[in-house]
Amino acid sequence: xxxxxxxxxxxxxxxxxxxxxxxxxxxxxxxxxxxxxxxxxxxxxxxxxxxxxxxxxxxxxxxxxxxxxxxxxxx
Numbered sequence: 653x654x655x656x657x658x659x660x661x662x663x664x665x666x667x668x669x670x671x672x673x674x675x676x677x678x679x680x681x682x683x684x685x686x687x688x689x690x691x692x693x694x695x696x697x698x699x700x701x702x703x704x705x706x707x708x709x710x711x712x713x714x715x716x717x718x719x720x721x722x723x724x725x726x727x
Contacts, residue, residue, distance in 0.1 A: 709718055
């Protein structure tokens with residue numbers, strides 16, 4: 653295979669090297685993106701588990717209305 657590569661024209665050699673380099677760079681970049689995605693998912697999962705807020709509202713009777721926004725997020 654190395655002999656085949658040496659027999660190629662210089663333009664073809666450059667194209668093969670450029671294509672191979674592009675593939676390697678794309679694989680390395682994809683690996684870093686996967687690592688980043690795993691880290692952010694772990695952080696989100698940890699934040700979701702630590703939030704132990706339980707809100708329940710009950711009403712009896714007629715014409716009961718709950719109006720408002722409740723935000724219990726701790727930062």
